[in-house]
Amino acid sequence: MSDYLPEEVVLEILHRLPVKSLIRFRCVSKSWNSLITTPAFINSHFSSNSSNSNKLIVRHCVDKPYLEHYKLIDDNNDSSSDQIQHIDFPLTSSRINHFMLIGSVNGLFSLFELERYVLWNPSIRKFITLPNPCISVKTHGRVKCRSAFGFDPRTNDYKVVRIAFRCGTKRTEEAKVPLVEVYSLNEGSWRITSAGDSFSPGISFDDWGRPSASLNGAVHFVVNDRDDNFCPLVLSFDLGDEVFREISVPNGAFGMRDYVHTSVIGGSLSLLCHDTYRHTVNNCCSIWVMKDYGIVDSWTKQFTVNLDGGLIRVLGLQKNGNILVEAELPLHWELSSYDPKSKQVKNLGICGRPYYFCVDNYMENLVLLDKPNDAVSKRGASRKRKCRDKLDSSQHFSICLLTSDEARVHLLQEAREQQQEVVQLEETVRQQQEAMLYQQEAIQQQMEKMASFKSQLEKAADFKSRLAHLIQRLGGPGWRHI
Amino acid sequence: MKFCTVKQYFDDENNNNVTNGIATTVIPLPNKHLKIKANNKEMEQYEQELLRNVMPQELTKLILAANYLNFKEALDFFCRTVANAIQNKSVDYVRKFFGLESDFEPGEEEKLCKEFAWSFEGVDED
Numbered sequence: 049m050s051d052y053l054p055e056e057v058v059l060e061i062l063h064r065l066p067v068k069s070l071i072r073f074r075c076v077s078k079s080w081n082s083l084i085t086t087p088a089f090i091n092s093h094f095s096s097n098s099s100n101s102n103k104l105i106v107r108h109c110v111d112k113p114y115l116e117h118y119k120l121i122d123d124n125n126d127s128s129s130d131q132i133q134h135i136d137f138p139l140t141s142s143r144i145n146h147f148m149l150i151g152s153v154n155g156l157f158s159l160f161e162l163e164r165y166v167l168w169n170p171s172i173r174k175f176i177t178l179p180n181p182c183i184s185v186k187t188h189g190r191v192k193c194r195s196a197f198g199f200d201p202r203t204n205d206y207k208v209v210r211i212a213f214r215c216g217t218k219r220t221e222e223a224k225v226p227l228v229e230v231y232s233l234n235e236g237s238w239r240i241t242s243a244g245d246s247f248s249p250g251i252s253f254d255d256w257g258r259p260s261a262s263l264n265g266a267v268h269f270v271v272n273d274r275d276d277n278f279c280p281l282v283l284s285f286d287l288g289d290e291v292f293r294e295i296s297v298p299n300g301a302f303g304m305r306d307y308v309h310t311s312v313i314g315g316s317l318s319l320l321c322h323d324t325y326r327h328t329v330n331n332c333c334s335i336w337v338m339k340d341y342g343i344v345d346s347w348t349k350q351f352t353v354n355l356d357g358g359l360i361r362v363l364g365l366q367k368n369g370n371i372l373v374e375a376e377l378p379l380h381w382e383l384s385s386y387d388p389k390s391k392q393v394k395n396l397g398i399c400g401r402p403y404y405f406c407v408d409n410y411m412e413n414l415v416l417l418d419k420p421n422d423a424v425s426k427r428g429a430s431r432k433r434k435c436r437d438k439l440d441s442s443q444h445f446s447i448c449l450l451t452s453d454e455a456r457v458h459l460l461q462e463a464r465e466q467q468q469e470v471v472q473l474e475e476t477v478r479q480q481q482e483a484m485l486y487q488q489e490a491i492q493q494q495m496e497k498m499a500s501f502k503s504q505l506e507k508a509a510d511f512k513s514r515l516a517h518l519i520q521r522l523g524g525p526g527w528r529h530i
Numbered sequence: 531m532k533f534c535t536v537k538q539y540f541d542d543e544n545n546n547n548v549t550n551g552i553a554t555t556v557i558p559l560p561n562k563h564l565k566i567k568a569n570n571k572e573m574e575q576y577e578q579e580l581l582r583n584v585m586p587q588e589l590t591k592l593i594l595a596a597n598y599l600n601f602k603e604a605l606d607f608f609c610r611t612v613a614n615a616i617q618n619k620s621v622d623y624v625r626k627f628f629g630l631e632s633d634f635e636p637g638e639e640e641k642l643c644k645e646f647a648w649s650f651e652g653v654d655e656d
Binding site: 056057078173 | 590593594597605606609610612613614616617618621624625628630631632633634639642643645646648649650653
């Protein structure tokens with residue numbers, strides 16, 4: 049049978065196929081391969097299938113070896129352990145720790161370590177390493193960065209935002225205003241923006257190390273304004289016009305010491321406010337949802353979750369109304385599902401490092417499929433994609449040093465060994481510091497004992513001399529002088 | 531008005547695109563749709579019935595007919611059915627289904643398959 053199917057009909061069929069099948073069917077023919085990998089198809093396939101998500105993806109990190117894993121669980125029911133699908137993250141961090149999660153949107157994750165950014169698409173099991181950012185230690189000195197990852201639906205572009213504050217010995221006015229650079233996946237490069245102009249100097253971030261929320265073409269952070277009585281706010285950075293804006297939060301929603309971060313729940317901007325960072329009484333988490341984006345009056349307190357009984361923090365909501373939490377068990381930390389009606393907590397058998405869990409809607413997405421493979425392109429090649437600012441000579445020098453693969457591997461190994469040594473040394477130092485502290489305490493106690501003994505002696509001597517005087521006065525002849 | 535092209539079809543003497551057999555399957559669909567529009571489950575059952583009597587390869591003819599007749603609902607239905615039918619099948623099965631041949635250079639196809647080896651796991655036997 050050799051009926052000719054017009055391309056538009058083939059596309060209709062391809063649009064209705066899941067990602068795994070599409071990846072496999074690239075091998076059917078050259079024309080199918082090119083149809084499946086065009087950016088237009090990648091975008092339209094995602095649009096027509098994005099509402100089909102009925103799974104959640106869980107990121108969890110294990111120690112020694114420092115790996116991270118991704119698991120798919122059912123959004124509607126609690127999956128039994130044999131229904132959970134497992135996806136391995138192919139990279140190990142080159143330092144003794146896990147990658148930091150910058151953010152996730154449309155099924156795509158952005159991860160970071162040292163000055164290396166990675167975009168990871170678990171539904172097609174592909175990652176790419178971004179070229180080096182423009183702002184680095186070599187070009188701008190030591191900087192402290194807040195990064196974010198978001199999607200701009202106006203241009204169908206995924207962007208990584210890097211907000212860099214210069215570190216210096218003096219906290220000058222200049223240091224409070226950050227340099228902002230943005231990476232665009234469509235363009236494949238970093239670019240320094242003038243967004244610092246719209247950043248109020250009094251703003252400081254309250255949610256370091258936590259992923260930002262991407263919604264409506266902007267990324268959102270939790271901040272406070274030093275110049276306004278440390279008033280808490282949500283700061284948004286629009287990925288289109290690259291301008292910072294502030295969104296007020298409801299009064300009393302949270303304070304500076306609370307563990308708060310932004311999230312997207314049911315398509316709305318949300319705040320997960322954990323009452324306190326450490327385990328104390330009245331441990332709870334309030335979930336605020338902004339029903340109408342941008343309308344401050346629409347902030348609604350949707351849930352309050354009681355975190356007593358070893359629940360560390362809230363990770364997200366399931367469609368069946370259960371709340372996903374990180375639970376502390378006697379020997380480990382585990383992802384659990386909390387039913388607010390029955391107040392029952394069910395452990396889902398997914399263990400990992402606390403505060404490194406992340407839960408998001410699982411969305412099948414072909415994005416990154418048309419990008420060159422990271423394994424094939426060497427680091428040298430990716431550095432060729434220069435950022436728009438000029439590379440200075442010192443960066444050039446380090447590039448020459450690393451073009452040889454062997455040298456690179458050797459350097460990585462050395463670095464790894466050195467880091468391990470550093471960790472061991474730090475541990476020894478810590479132990480010795482503890483021992484010193486203990487000794488200091490012991491000395492302190494001894495001195496206190498001596499002081500009290502001395503005072504007792506003094507009292508006794510004093511008593512003795514008074515007694516002697518008394519006897520002298522009382523006595524006449526017959527009493528000897530003592 | 532679902533059948534913009536039907537009038538044209540009947541006016542057109544020289545018509546190869548839609549054979550009579552296909553026409554009898556496709557054309558009653560809109561009436562049936564209207565009758566059981568609200569009831570999805572009944573529609574699904576009707577669709578399953580319809581397809582039981584149709585060989586998978588015939589589906590491509592049905593799709594062509596629906597496409598020619600500009601009949602969106604039927605096109606969507608038939609494409610979905612084809613997608614479900616081939617979703618978990620091997621590359622060879624898909625080629626046979628659509629009457630396609632591999633036009634890759636030697637070794638090129640192998641490289642592609644190796645790149646995404648995980649997508650070949652759990653595929654139905656031919």
